[in-house]
Amino acid sequence: MTAEATVTITIRSEDSAVGVLPAMWAVLMRDLRGAFRQRQDLLNPLLFFVMVVSLFPLGVSPEPAFLREAGAGILWVAALLSVLLSLDHLFRHDYDDGTLEQLVLQPQPLFLLLLAKTLAHWVVTGLPLVLLTPVLGVMMQLDGNSILVLCLTLLIGTPVLSFIGSIGAALTLGLRSAGVLLSLLIIPLYIPVLIFGTGTVSAATDGAAVSAYMALMGAFLVLALTLAPFASAAALRISLSNS
Amino acid sequence: MLFRDLSFAIAAGTLTRIEGPNGTGKTTLLRILASLNDSYSGQIMWRGQPRAWRREEFLRNLLYIGHRPGIKPLLTPLENLRALMAGRQQTEDETLRRALEGTGLGGFQDVPSGQLSAGQQRRVALARLLISEEPLWVLDEAFTAVDHTGVAAIEELLLQRARRGGAVVVTTHHDLQLPGMARITLGGVADDG
Numbered sequence: 001m002t003a004e005a006t007v008t009i010t011i012r013s014e015d016s017a018v019g020v021l022p023a024m025w026a027v028l029m030r031d032l033r034g035a036f037r038q039r040q041d042l043l044n045p046l047l048f049f050v051m052v053v054s055l056f057p058l059g060v061s062p063e064p065a066f067l068r069e070a071g072a073g074i075l076w077v078a079a080l081l082s083v084l085l086s087l088d089h090l091f092r093h094d095y096d097d098g099t100l101e102q103l104v105l106q107p108q109p110l111f112l113l114l115l116a117k118t119l120a121h122w123v124v125t126g127l128p129l130v131l132l133t134p135v136l137g138v139m140m141q142l143d144g145n146s147i148l149v150l151c152l153t154l155l156i157g158t159p160v161l162s163f164i165g166s167i168g169a170a171l172t173l174g175l176r177s178a179g180v181l182l183s184l185l186i187i188p189l190y191i192p193v194l195i196f197g198t199g200t201v202s203a204a205t206d207g208a209a210v211s212a213y214m215a216l217m218g219a220f221l222v223l224a225l226t227l228a229p230f231a232s233a234a235a236l237r238i239s240l241s242n243s
Numbered sequence: 244m245l246f247r248d249l250s251f252a253i254a255a256g257t258l259t260r261i262e263g264p265n266g267t268g269k270t271t272l273l274r275i276l277a278s279l280n281d282s283y284s285g286q287i288m289w290r291g292q293p294r295a296w297r298r299e300e301f302l303r304n305l306l307y308i309g310h311r312p313g314i315k316p317l318l319t320p321l322e323n324l325r326a327l328m329a330g331r332q333q334t335e336d337e338t339l340r341r342a343l344e345g346t347g348l349g350g351f352q353d354v355p356s357g358q359l360s361a362g363q364q365r366r367v368a369l370a371r372l373l374i375s376e377e378p379l380w381v382l383d384e385a386f387t388a389v390d391h392t393g394v395a396a397i398e399e400l401l402l403q404r405a406r407r408g409g410a411v412v413v414t415t416h417h418d419l420q421l422p423g424m425a426r427i428t429l430g431g432v433a434d435d436g
Contacts, residue, residue, distance in 0.1 A: 009255075009378045009409040011290070012303050016376065018330055026329030030318065037317040037355070098311025099326075101279060106330035107303035113330070241281045 023108045024116035031120035034093075041089065045082040045125045046132060052078040053136045064141040071140030072150050072201035079129045079154055080161060080190055086125045087165040087182060090118070091173050091236070095243075104240060111229035114236070118166045118229070119159075126158030142205075149204035153197040156217045163228035164189045170235035174242050193220055245271055246429055249285075253412060255378065258405040259425045261414045267430030269414040270310065273383045276412060277307040303331070306377040310384055312368035316357025320348055320367040323356055327368075332376050342370040347393070361388040372400055378409045386417040 035042055056074050057067060094100040103113055133154055137147035168186040172178035200213035245268030253259055261269045274280040275287070278294065278301065287294045289301045314323050324339045343352055346366040348359075356364055365388050372380070380401075386394050394417060401411050402421055413419070 007407065009376075009404070009407050011378055012376055014300075014303075016332065017303055018333060020330075023330030026326055030315070030322070030326040033322065034315055034317045093315075096311070097315060098309055098313035099315055101307070101309055101311070102313040102327055104279065105277065105302055105305065105307055107299050108330045237281065240279055 017107060020108050020112050023106060024112055027103070027113050027116040028120045031117060032123060035120070035124040042124055042128075045086045046128050048085060049078050049082040049129050049132065050136065052081065054139065057139070067141045068143075068205075071137065071142050072146065072205070073198045075133060075136060075140065075150060076154070076157075076194055076197050076201075079126075079133075079158060080194055082129060083125055083158060083161040083165060084183060084186060084190070086121070087162075087169045087186070088178060090121050090166060090169040092169075095173055095239075100236070101240065104236065110233040110236070114166065114170075114232050115225070115229045118162050118232070121166070122159045122162040126154075126162055129158060130154045146201055146205045149210055150201045152214065153200045153217060156214070156221050157193050157197045160193050160217075160220045160224045161190060163224035164193075166232040167228055167235055170232040170239060173236070173239035193217075196220070249427075251427055253379070253410050255410050256405055256408050257410055257425060258401060258421055258423065259410075259412045259427060260419055261412065261427050261429065263429030269429060270383055272427075272429065273307075273381050273412065273414060274309075277305060277309075277381050278302070279307070279309075304377050305379050305381065306371065306375045307381045308368050308371070308383065308385060310387075312365055314356050314364045314367050317355055319353050320356055320359070320370075321352045323367055324370055327371060328374070332374075334374060338374055339370075342373040343367070345373050346370045362390060362393070365389055366393065369397065372397070372404075380404065380409065380411045380413075382411070382413045384414060384416070386415050386419075 053074055056070070060066065060070075091100060094103065103117075104110060106113060130151055133151050134147055137150055142150065165186055168182045168189075169178075171185065172182045175181060196213060196216055200210050200217065203213055204210050249272075251259075261272055263269055271280060275283050278287075278298070289297055294301050313327060314320075315326075318326070320343055321336070321339055324343065325334075325336070328334045328339070340352060343349065346369055348363060348366055348370070351359060351363065356367060359367070365385075369385065369389070385397060389397065398419065398421060401413070404411055405423070
């Protein structure tokens with residue numbers, strides 16, 4: 001370890017600060033890079049999603065009429081549970097290896113860094129589910145319009161699930177077995193999203209207009225996007241404070 | 244309660260070691276200093292004003308390295324270092340590379356950090372010391388798993404840092420004897436902290 005030239009060290013002023021956007025970008029890229037180096041973790045929620053959905057025709061009824069009626073709901077519930085399963089990983093690894101402490105100590109607004117982090121979580125869990133949905137929709141005998149609407153609701157809905165989930169994940173971080181508590185905390189908050197998500201699809205199946213439902217889903221997304229990072233930042237500080 | 248009636252100042256150009264047996268709250272004190280732990284009563288001032296008012300300014304001037312070094316096992320040392328520096332200061336990859344070489348990790352820049360030894364992982368985190376612009380360093384057990392030559396190099400680095408006007412606060416089980424070092428002893432009576 002070589003020493004450098006003797007320059008006097010002074011207090012760093014605001015001019016030497018790094019902008020928040022590069023900092024958010026760095027968080028996003030680090031998480032994505034880490035996720036793509038551990039591919040089995042990437043496949044986990046996806047496999048769970050596919051398995052749950054494909055067990056219904058086997059376990060309940062392969063009748064097209066039943067599948068058409070229950071398909072959207074099954075897909076939504078499976079997506080919800082698969083996001084829920086992946087939530088514990090959102091902060092856990094970072095907490096264990098100390099990168100979370102360093103994230104909190106960055107001279108940047110923490111909620112924006114968490115926004116980037118949750119976005120990365122959505123890209124590796126929620127987005128693949130949305131991309132897989134058309135295939136499973138065909139399997140569930142849904143018609144083209146319903147599948148399109150279903151994909152749209154999931155595209156809007158899964159980030160909401162990730163953002164709401166980030167609050168619970170941050171709150172339960174200090175606990176050794178957080179799984180049960182996390183589900184209990186988060187599922188009630190997921191219910192409105194689920195109801196409106198499936199409601200939109202059944203409206204579309206009935207041939208009704210879906211724009212009002214979509215607008216409400218959009219409102220959920222805006223609300224989650226703007227408020228959840230603040231809440232998870234506060235929760236994270238508490239969790240770290242007690243560790 | 245771990246400690247009470249504790250009062251000290253960390254001035255520029257000083258080196259302070261927090262001492263005490265296991266369980267006396269060395270790490271807790273450092274986490275409080277680094278603003279990671281809020282469960283205390285009392286006041287912490289930063290340059291004459293309550294720290295809570297100027298949190299971002301304080302964080303811009305603080306480098307904290309804790310028990311857990313903040314190294315992601317799946318990323319290479321270079322990627323780790325880049326991510327750790329990203330929100331703090333503008334650094335070129337070349338500078339980061341040189342810092343890693345300076346810690347003896349020259350040939351390991353593109354190996355996933357998880358494959359490195361504990362000491363080498365610690366060195367990745369310590370590479371930040373070579374490029375840090377922050378005047379206040381808070382180092383918790385910085386010497387853990389680092390070999391003798393490494394420890395000597397860090398000691399030299401800390402001394403230099405204090406001489407150049409930085410402030411360093413450390414805890415260590417390693418027998419650290421540096422000239423001009425102040426001590427704060429927990430779990431007993433402080434002698435000259």
